[in-house]
Amino acid sequence: MAKAKLMDYDKALELFEPVLGFEVHVELSTKTKMFSSAPNYFGGEPNTNITPTCLGLPGSLPVVNGEAVRYSISLGLALGCQIAPSSRFARKNYFYPDLAKNYQISQFDEPIAFGGSVDVELPDGRTFTVPIERAHMEEDAGKLTHVGGSTGRIQGAEYSLVDYNRAGVPLVEIVTDIIYGAEKDAPELAKAYVATIRDIVVALGISDAKMERGNLRCDANISLRPRTAPGEPPAKLGTRTETKNVNSLRSVERAIRYEIQRQAQILADGGTITQETRHWHEDTGTTSAGRPKSDADDYRYFPEPDLLPVVPSPELIEELRAALPEPPAARRRRLKQEWGFTDLEFQDVQNAGLLVEVSETVAAGASPQAARKWWSGEISRIANARSAEASSLVAPADVASLVALIDSGALNDRLARQVLEGVIDGGGSPQEVVDARGLAVVSDDGPLIAAIDEALAAQPDVLAKIKDGKVQAAGAVIGAVMKAMKGQADAARVRELVLERAAAE
Amino acid sequence: MSEITQEQVAHLANLARIALTPDEIESLTKELGSIVDNVAKVSEVATADVPATSHPIPLQNVYRDDVPGNTLTTEQALAGAPDHDGSRFRVTAILGEEQ
Numbered sequence: 001m002a003k004a005k006l007m008d009y010d011k012a013l014e015l016f017e018p019v020l021g022f023e024v025h026v027e028l029s030t031k032t033k034m035f036s037s038a039p040n041y042f043g044g045e046p047n048t049n050i051t052p053t054c055l056g057l058p059g060s061l062p063v064v065n066g067e068a069v070r071y072s073i074s075l076g077l078a079l080g081c082q083i084a085p086s087s088r089f090a091r092k093n094y095f096y097p098d099l100a101k102n103y104q105i106s107q108f109d110e111p112i113a114f115g116g117s118v119d120v121e122l123p124d125g126r127t128f129t130v131p132i133e134r135a136h137m138e139e140d141a142g143k144l145t146h147v148g149g150s151t152g153r154i155q156g157a158e159y160s161l162v163d164y165n166r167a168g169v170p171l172v173e174i175v176t177d178i179i180y181g182a183e184k185d186a187p188e189l190a191k192a193y194v195a196t197i198r199d200i201v202v203a204l205g206i207s208d209a210k211m212e213r214g215n216l217r218c219d220a221n222i223s224l225r226p227r228t229a230p231g232e233p234p235a236k237l238g239t240r241t242e243t244k245n246v247n248s249l250r251s252v253e254r255a256i257r258y259e260i261q262r263q264a265q266i267l268a269d270g271g272t273i274t275q276e277t278r279h280w281h282e283d284t285g286t287t288s289a290g291r292p293k294s295d296a297d298d299y300r301y302f303p304e305p306d307l308l309p310v311v312p313s314p315e316l317i318e319e320l321r322a323a324l325p326e327p328p329a330a331r332r333r334r335l336k337q338e339w340g341f342t343d344l345e346f347q348d349v350q351n352a353g354l355l356v357e358v359s360e361t362v363a364a365g366a367s368p369q370a371a372r373k374w375w376s377g378e379i380s381r382i383a384n385a386r387s388a389e390a391s392s393l394v395a396p397a398d399v400a401s402l403v404a405l406i407d408s409g410a411l412n413d414r415l416a417r418q419v420l421e422g423v424i425d426g427g428g429s430p431q432e433v434v435d436a437r438g439l440a441v442v443s444d445d446g447p448l449i450a451a452i453d454e455a456l457a458a459q460p461d462v463l464a465k466i467k468d469g470k471v472q473a474a475g476a477v478i479g480a481v482m483k484a485m486k487g488q489a490d491a492a493r494v495r496e497l498v499l500e501r502a503a504a505e
Numbered sequence: 506m507s508e509i510t511q512e513q514v515a516h517l518a519n520l521a522r523i524a525l526t527p528d529e530i531e532s533l534t535k536e537l538g539s540i541v542d543n544v545a546k547v548s549e550v551a552t553a554d555v556p557a558t559s560h561p562i563p564l565q566n567v568y569r570d571d572v573p574g575n576t577l578t579t580e581q582a583l584a585g586a587p588d589h590d591g592s593r594f595r596v597t598a599i600l601g602e603e604q
Contacts, residue, residue, distance in 0.1 A: 030571050037574030046592040047582045051574070055582065066568030088559055095522055097596040146598065161593035164582070298520055303559030311565040 004286065005265045009257060010184075012264030016224035018186040019237060020179040020256070022130075023219040024197050026172045026207050027140060028071045033168035034139045035062030035105060035307075040170065042143070043213070046163035054168045056101030061306050064089075068170040069112070069310055071206040072137050074320045075172055076113025078200050078327070079132050086311045087112045089137070089304040097162050098141035106173075108301040111136035112310060118200075119329050120192045122185050123351045125343075127329070130193050131177035140169035178237075186222075186260065188351075191253040194218050195353040196328050198249075202356050203325040209356075211248050212392040218246045222259045224267060238263070239273040243287050246280045248389040249353040255280045258287060282387065335359060339368035348376050357391050357399075364400030370407075374399050378417055382424060393424045402430045410440050414487050442489050445497065448481065452494070452501050455480040466502040474498045509538040 030040050036053035052060035076083050090108035116132035143166050148158025174197060182189040198216055201207040208215045223240035241263070243255045263273055277290035326334065335355070336346045339362070349358050354375045361371035375390060379399070383390040402420060405411045411419060411434070422433035434440050442448060455477045456463045465473035477498050482489055514534045518525045525533065579592055588595040 032569075032571050032573050037569065037572065038576050039573045045579070047579045047594075048576065050577055050582055052577065055577075057585070063567065063569040065571055067571035069568065086565070093520075097594070100594075144596075145593070148598075159598050160596050161590055162596060163593050298516075300520065303557075305560065308560055308562075308567050309565045 004262045005269075006258070006261035007264040007268060009261055012224075012260050013184050014227075015268065016226055016238075016260075016264055017180075018182060018256075018260050019223050019225060019240075020176075020182055020186055020190065021221035021240070022174075022176045022179075022190065022193060023221070023242075024174045024194060025140075025217045025219075026075070026174065026197070026201050026209070027215045028068050028170040028172065029205075029207050029215075030065055030067045030071065030170055032065055034065055034068050034137070034170035036060075036168055038168065042163075042165035042169065044165065046161075046165060049165045050167065054100075054164050056099070062105060062304075064307060064310065065170060068137065069312070070316070070320060071170070071204070072112050072135065072172050073312055073317060074204050074324065075174075075201065075206060076116070076135050077317070077321050078204055078324055079113065079116040079118055079135055079174065081113035081116030081132060081135060083113055083312060083317050084110060084310075086110070086309050087136075088309050089307045090301045091304050092138075092299045092301055094299055096141075097160065098144055099139075099167055100142075100164060104139060104141065105304055105307070106138035106301075107136035112312075118193070118196055119327075120189060120196045121329070121332065121350065122192055123188050123347065124185075125347065128182070128185075128189055128192075130179060130189075133175045133177045135172050135174045138171050138173060140166050140171045142167040187253040187257040190218075190220060190256045191249050191353065192351075194252050195249055195350075195355075198353070199328050199331070199355055203328070203331065210392070212389055214247065218252050219244050220246055220252060220255055220259075222256060222263070223273070224260065224263050226267070238267070239275050241273065241276055241278050241287075243278045243280050244290070247282070248392075250389060251280055251282055254285055255287060258285065262287070339372070341368065341372065345372060348372075352376060352380060352390065354380075354390060357396050360396035361399045361403075364397045366400040366403040370403040371396075371399065374403065374420070378420055382421070394420065398423050398430055405430055405434065409490060410434070412441055412487075412490055415439050415441060439488065442485055445493075448485070448489055448494060448497055449501065451481045451484040452477065452498050455484065456498070456501060456505065463502055463505060466499070467505065471499065474502070477502075509534055509541060 028040075032038060033040050033054065036051045038051045038054055039049050041049050053062055073083055087107060087110040089105050091103040092106045092108070093103045095102055111134040113135040114133065116135075118130045118132060120128050120130055122128055142162050142164040145161045145163075147161060179189070194216070198209045198211070201209050201216070210216070220243045221240050222243070223238035225238045226235045228235050241259060243259060246252050246255050259278070266273060274289070274292060276292045278287040279290050280287050325331070332346075332350065332355070339346070341349070349355060349372055352375070357375050358368070358371045361375065362368050379390045379393060383393055402411070402416055402423070405419070406413065406416050418437075419430050419433045419439055422437060423430055427433040427436060459476060459480070462473050462476050474495060478491060478494050481494050481498070482491060511530050511534050514530050514537060515525070518530070583589045583594065586594050
């Protein structure tokens with residue numbers, strides 16, 4: 001596959017206006033699947049959480065999960081949508097073995113929610129209103145593993161293995177209207193939009209919302225339209241591509257930037273954009289062509305005859321509306337105030353998509369500043385180094401435990417960073433890592449005093465300087481002691497003891 | 506007479522993965538045409554204020570409680586599979602090598 005030529009980003013923005021659209025799939029965290037009583041759980045042993053309905057076996061019938069309908073209505077309301085007085089399920093027909101029925105139960109012309117908007121905050125503090133066309137209920141598909149072929153990807157595989165544990169997991173697909181006016185902030189807007197959707201579903205408590213586990217997935221549509229001179233009518237919309245498999249906030253931003261640069265170069269060279277699905281590759285930061293849009297996209301939707309209309313009562317809708325958490329913008333204002341963060345500190349957290357993490361860490365007992373420091377600092381650093389999403393590395397509860405260990409004096413910052421790496425590498429909770437590796441700060445003065453006396457004896461000139469009142473000379477001894485203690489000592493306490501012992505000599 | 510064409514029938518057959526001979530396409534085009542004509546008579550009596558029916562029984566909001574029930578064992582799940590690897594269904598790859 002030839003490497004695509006990319007136009008400089010600023011140049012691309014001079015020539016073209018990016019036009020966006022997103023489809024975000026949210027897996028609901030109900031106890032059971034959308035249309036069957038199989039547990040809503042996947043990732044374990046293959047094909048263990050399935051019923052005849054999940055497999056579409058003859059004689060099986062779907063029945064709607066009432067809780068999933070309530071979750072979907074709540075989400076629709078949180079997106080500022082109207083809730084349809086009556087909505088229906090439809091069959092989307094296609095041949096692909098990720099569902100055993102040869103169709104997916106979805107909603108087509110009568111989605112449960114439509115016509116909303118979401119206010120998204122850009123890195124510069126501006127609010128951008130993203131129009132929401134609709135949110136509809138559907139079922140997730142099973143997981144295919146492609147075996148054979150050179151790449152392990154779908155292309156060239158010899159055969160595929162299917163696990164239907166995920167088939168039938170309740171999904172809400174949120175579809176935006178066409179988004180104009182993002183301009184140079186298009187990549188940042190994409191990231192901020194997905195982060196806001198994540199904040200909303202977490203606040204609603206309707207999804208685990210872990211992108212790395214596929215609980216929240218984004219398909220990003222983008223096209224470019226040539227700029228026209230002032231006074232001239234706008235150019236026609238360009239052909240769009242749909243980039244799939246974008247599984248982290250970071251990737252959403254990178255994928256949009258990449259597609260803008262790729263499409264701009266093709267158009268500037270006189271080429272045309274193919275309307276197609278493109279796959280995002282996290283490792284190389286590029287997209288590659290998937291299947292072109294074709295006859296296969298003729299899904300022949302028709303009303304699902306096995307299911308009845310969903311007609312939520314006005315009372316139910318109002319009950320769910322009254323139970324909505326505060327909207328994201330209001331929540332952001334409140335958190336900023338409660339946490340006492342500066343504008344810059346808060347924006348750092350928000351732009352990194354770490355509001356949920358910091359908030360959960362604070363809820364687990366850490367101070368807001370400590371929570372911010374670890375998430376924006378060491379955890380983000382490790383995430384960058386490993387090209388991973390910070391939220392996927394460590395649980396907020398573990399970060400709170402780590403902070404508690406520091407506050408109690410059991411760990412200093414340096415040890416805490418080692419403990420954090422241990423937790424991230426699967427060593428268990430912070431306390432378990434401390435126990436397993438013996439990483440706690442030595443708080444007993446005995447071994448410290450022994451090490452100090454040894455260091456003072458080895459550096460008589462330093463001892464003389466300290467006795468002369470040159471306290472800063474103690475640094476050399478403190479350094480030697482910390483080294484002897486392999487860093488597992490509280491430097492402030494070592495300093496106190498060094499000065500004490502020197503005076504006593 | 507309806508406007509079902511042989512091209513439409515061939516297209517549908519392709520989408521449904523049904524191989525049809527030219528003779529079958531010709532006869533099906535006629536048959537589908539007359540079915541569509543007959544169904545179209547319904548629209549002559551149905552006025553705009555009659556909503557489309559998707560279900561013959563006038564029921565709505567039939568829901569299930571969100572309580573986990575029994576599941577199949579892996580053996581049961583795979584029992585009818587044409588091919589499997591002991592825990593997963595094995596299917597033929599359906600896309601060719603990337604161009």
